Amino acid sequence: xxxxxxxxxxxxxxxxxxxxxxxxxxxxxxxxxxxxxxxxxxxxxxxxxxxxxxxxxxxxxxxxxxxxxxxxxxxxxxxxxxxxxxx
Amino acid sequence: xxxxxxxxxxxxxxxxxxxxxxxxxxxxxxxxxxxxxxxxxxxxxxxxxxxxxxxxxxxxxxxxxxxxxxxxxxxxxxxxxxxxxxxxxxxxxxxxxxxxxxxxxxxxxxxxxxxxxxxxxxxxxxxxxxxxxxxxxxxxxxxxxxxxxxxxxxxxxxxxxxxxxxxxxxxxxxxxxxxxxxxxxxxxxxxxxxxxxxxxxxxxxxxxxxxxxxxxxxxxxxxxxxxxxxxxxxxxxxxxxxxxxxxxxxxxxxxxxxxxxxxxxxxxxxxxxxxxxxxxxxxxxxxxxxxxxxxxxxxxxxxxxxxxxxxxxxxxxxxxxxxxxxxxxx
Numbered sequence: 001x002x003x004x005x006x007x008x009x010x011x012x013x014x015x016x017x018x019x020x021x022x023x024x025x026x027x028x029x030x031x032x033x034x035x036x037x038x039x040x041x042x043x044x045x046x047x048x049x050x051x052x053x054x055x056x057x058x059x060x061x062x063x064x065x066x067x068x069x070x071x072x073x074x075x076x077x078x079x080x081x082x083x084x085x086x087x
Numbered sequence: 088x089x090x091x092x093x094x095x096x097x098x099x100x101x102x103x104x105x106x107x108x109x110x111x112x113x114x115x116x117x118x119x120x121x122x123x124x125x126x127x128x129x130x131x132x133x134x135x136x137x138x139x140x141x142x143x144x145x146x147x148x149x150x151x152x153x154x155x156x157x158x159x160x161x162x163x164x165x166x167x168x169x170x171x172x173x174x175x176x177x178x179x180x181x182x183x184x185x186x187x188x189x190x191x192x193x194x195x196x197x198x199x200x201x202x203x204x205x206x207x208x209x210x211x212x213x214x215x216x217x218x219x220x221x222x223x224x225x226x227x228x229x230x231x232x233x234x235x236x237x238x239x240x241x242x243x244x245x246x247x248x249x250x251x252x253x254x255x256x257x258x259x260x261x262x263x264x265x266x267x268x269x270x271x272x273x274x275x276x277x278x279x280x281x282x283x284x285x286x287x288x289x290x291x292x293x294x295x296x297x298x299x300x301x302x303x304x305x306x307x308x309x310x311x312x313x314x315x316x317x318x319x320x321x322x323x324x325x326x327x328x329x330x331x332x333x334x335x336x337x338x339x340x341x342x343x344x345x346x347x348x349x350x351x352x353x354x355x356x357x358x359x360x361x362x363x364x365x366x367x368x369x370x371x372x373x374x375x376x377x378x379x380x381x382x383x384x385x386x387x388x389x390x391x392x393x394x395x396x397x398x399x400x401x402x403x404x405x406x407x408x409x410x411x412x413x414x415x416x417x
Binding site for chain 1: 194200216332
């Protein structure tokens with residue numbers, strides 16, 4: 001995570017609370033893939049990133065976080081254990 | 088907590104709280120106490136859902152914001168409406184209860200981490216929407232129009248914080264009273280059954296979904312009352328102050344510090360026993376059963392294998408064999 005943060009600071013504004021949105025999206029990605037499922041998390045991470053960027057592009061830039069959280073809600077309601085998770 | 092302190096201590100505390108503004112006349116100590124009461128009240132409200140019913144919500148800022156926004160929006164002159172904040176408070180509470188049902192219907196299908204993250208997601212979506220919604224002030228927020236003179240009807244007191252103090256205390260007493268009443272009711276037992284084991288509760292015939300919704304509605308309504316109070320106390324609200332994730336987490340931290348769901352929990356069963364009521368509990372959670380029972384009957388494959396006090400039963404060789412296997416017996 002530290003390495004990712006250092007890389008990110010090259011092209012993103014930083015402030016003390018910058019981590020909050022990213023860690024939130026990380027939770028969402030893990031839950032989307034299914035807890036304890038490494039490949040699922042990887043795929044879900046890519047999905048969350050794409051949804052965020054495409055949501056910003058196609059719908060409204062201000063709403064991109066809302067769109068990614070909405071996608072999470074939609075997926076989890078369809079599959080309560082995440083995309084690839086098992087109970 | 089209070090039952091352990093005894094009614095005398097409870098009245099003592101309440102008396103001290105009532106007398107506090109008579110001794111401390113400066114605004115600052117009163118402000119500290121008002122905020123303590125507000126957060127204590129929010130934590131009590133959260134505890135109804137998370138502590139008793141076991142559903143860890145990290146999206147309670149939504150209900151706080153509902154209470155704050157509905158009361159302030161009703162007072163904005165450009166809407167052409169002027170209503171007392173008390174009406175706003177009632178409407179906000181009602182709206183929060185409705186909203187909690189709308190949110191709860193889908194998210195209560197989820198459990199554990201998935202539920203907690205879903206509530207975070209709902210909270211973040213609502214905050215983003217409000218930030219981008221100009222009709223409710225957007226990211227700029229809303230001011231409460233100042234009305235003079237001070238009056239209870241206007242819910243504004245600029246001369247002294249004393250009335251705010253008593254209103255906050257009244258809200259806290261209301262929240263504690265309601266959760267105390269819930270704990271002692273059938274609903275409270277259902278909540279705790281759901282918390283301990285949702286599947287077992289459903290198997291016993293408890294309508295799990297309906298009771299989760301009920302816990303959510305009570306919790307949301309109380310949280311909205313706190314939101315209205317906050318708006319009328321600070322006179323300015325924006326999405327960053329009444330809808331942030333940090334508020335949801337703060338409320339959760341307050342409640343967890345105090346002990347989740349333990350306000351009166353285990354104490355109650357002991358008291359019931361002291362009152363001469365016999366309870367028969369069929370339960371597989373050993374820590375609970377051994378803590379509260381005086382006489383335990385252990386069954387194995389439909390056959391009674393041990394009867395007696397909890398210590399006698401747990402040291403019985405046949406019980407150990409049945410529960411833990413032959414290797415531990417003997």
